[in-house]
Amino acid sequence: MFPQLDAVTFGSFLVVLALVALSGVIASQWHRGAHGGLEEWGLGGRQFGTLVTWFLVGGDFYTAYTIIAVPALVFATGAAGFFALPYTIIVYPFVFLTMPRLWSVCRIHNLVTPADFVRARYGSHWLASAVALTGILALMPYIALQLTGMEAVLAQMGMTGKTPLLQALPVTIAFATVAAFTFGAGLRAPALIAFAKDVMIYIVVIAAVCMLPHHFGGYRAIFHQAATHFAEHGSGGIVLRPTEYSAYATLALGSALAAFMYPHTITSVLASGGANVIRRNAVLLPAYTFLLGLVALLGIVGAAAGLHLHSSKDVVPALILIAFPKWFVGFAFAAITAAALVPAAIMSIAAANLFTRNLYREYLHPNASGNEQANVAKYASIAVNLGALLFVIFLPVSYAVNLQLLGGVLILQTFPAIVFGLWRRLFHHNALLLGWVAGIAYSVALVMCLKLQTSVYPLSLGSHTIPVYVGILALMLNLLVTSVASVAMDWFGMPRLPDAITDEDFLD
Amino acid sequence: MRTIVSKVFRENVFMKHEAMGTHEKAKTVKRMNESGCKSSPRRLRWFHLVMLGLPFVGLLWVPLYARTTPEIFGIPFFYTYQFAWILISASLTALVYRGVR
Secondary structure: OOOOOOHHHHHHHHHHHHHHHHHHHHHHOOOOOOOOOHHHHHHOOOOEOHHHHHHHHHHHHOOHHHHHHHHHHHHHHEHHHHHHHHHHHHHHHHHHHHHHHHHHHHHHOOOOOHHHHHHHHHOOHHHHHHHHHHHHHHHHHHHHHHHHHHHHHHHHOOOOOOOHHHHHHHHHHHHHHHHHHHHHHOOHHHHHHHHHHHHHHHHHHHHHHHHHHHHOOHHHHHHHHHHHHHHHHOOOEOOOOHHHHHHHHHHHHHHHHHHOOOHHHHHHHHOEOOHHHHHHHHHHOHHHHHHHHHHHHHHHHHHHOOOOOOOHHHHHHHHHHHHOOHHHHHHHHHHHHHHHHHHHHHHHHHHHHHHHHHHHHHHHOOOOOHHHHHHHHHHHHHHHHHHHHHHHHHOOHHHHHHHHHHHHHHHHHHHHHHHHHHOOOOOOHHHHHHHHHHHHHHHHHHHHHOOOOOOEEEEEEOOEEEEEEHHHHHHHHHHHHHHHHHHHHHHOOOOOOOOOOOHHHHOO | OHHHHHHHHHHHOEOOOOOOOHHHHHHHHHHHHHOOOOOOOOOOOHHHHHHHHHHHHHHHOHHHOOOOOOOEOOEOHHHHHHHHHHHHHHHHHHHHHHHHO
16 A cells, blocks of 8 residues: 555554554553543543643643744754744743633633633633634644644654555544544543654653754854854855844743633643642753753754655654664654644644533633533544644645744734733733734734735834834734733723633632 | 652652642641731742843853853854753742742
């Protein structure tokens, strides 16, 4: 069926992946909560300790797509692609400040999604629905990207078919695996697979970082050759040029502020068993950032090696094929596949939670019991995965990439509603809604204007042109509209809706 | 040895013992208020906020580090500087955690 398939590589790939899946199935039965309901399925019973949370957030935040895309960007653009490092450093002080408060209030009021929090704080179901819809929209292309990540690995191993049916086979298998995991065990399954997945990724990356520089004559030679490579191609360089500073800083800041507005990262935060678990993880999670920095350097290694690739996305798989024996290639590809499986599962759970809590329960069946909500969420997660699968099969991969880029900009527009509410109800709920509309409209207009190819907009201020991340521009407009409208609405005496949250709810 | 392992495991993997019902939680909060303990014991002070803000300044002020020299082990300063901030930022966050715990 697949003539180019290498037996050793594919054999070790299958064995490793089967072991990971098996461990997930066994582990998901363990410490199972008695009461059931959506908090059990969708948040793993809110009981994960420091270690599980570390693996869960790490597995959720540093996805297969990151492992492929960050080095690809560094390979293509040089130092400019390295913004992922400052981004994943400054995100943790922000997490330390905000997420324990969110956890605390969600624990006391039994809230499951960020939109639940907005609903409780501002009382407005419109605002909550806006947050929920943004979350679902931003997640769909992200899940699709994880599935294409698995597909890319399978294709590298030679599992590519001639007919459309055979082409769709690998990604359909990937989909079925994710769907089966999430349906049965909920968040518990990806939490425990994340253990195996992260250990494997650490082994692969450390092996790659130890072997590859040796292979290409050490880091001094690598940076020297990479500098020559970028100079020859006339794009990028091993150090930023002054014209790239503003884009670098705004991309890092915007991505850091958006990262924990995504429903899937909030899901893994809310699944922890205590506010201090989150604080400890804000200290411990930068270990993954170190790993990400090493992975990003592989882009420089690829540039130094002067790889000729179809697409820059192939840089990591290509380096793995160059440097490692066949059985380890299979292991490495299994690790990348597991690294796609875990976040895809968490993302579909997060989207299912949003649908169940903020659309189904809000508008269709307000009195749904816990068990009914869990059942609805299970089928919703299947629907979400199916949507992502159709996305991957029928649309070109570049669409998923571009829409994920837009998704990051859109999710940042929920920042004012979620974060400011963690301290005071500074803004009027309708002002937040108006700011959200302005932010979303402006981001879509700007990203369309850039033809979905990049998220950096060249802003003209007088005679200067400053390239700025679209998300930051839209967030600034969003905040401006929200503040002005809020003052105006309070001035005209438009009533505020009741607040279900008190200061004591943030105490933990 | 086994008990130590199981204790560490219990505390770091699952934390059933910390999970408190809404009702008990409300009682705790009420008790703390009655005893005059109005402000949270975990309150962040201004210097904690400065410490958490430092990584933002150090990394978003790009001209500070966008250069090749000094090289360390053949790696340009641009990269080593940012790698160093991983450790600095985590240490600052750890200090704030100790301060508010």
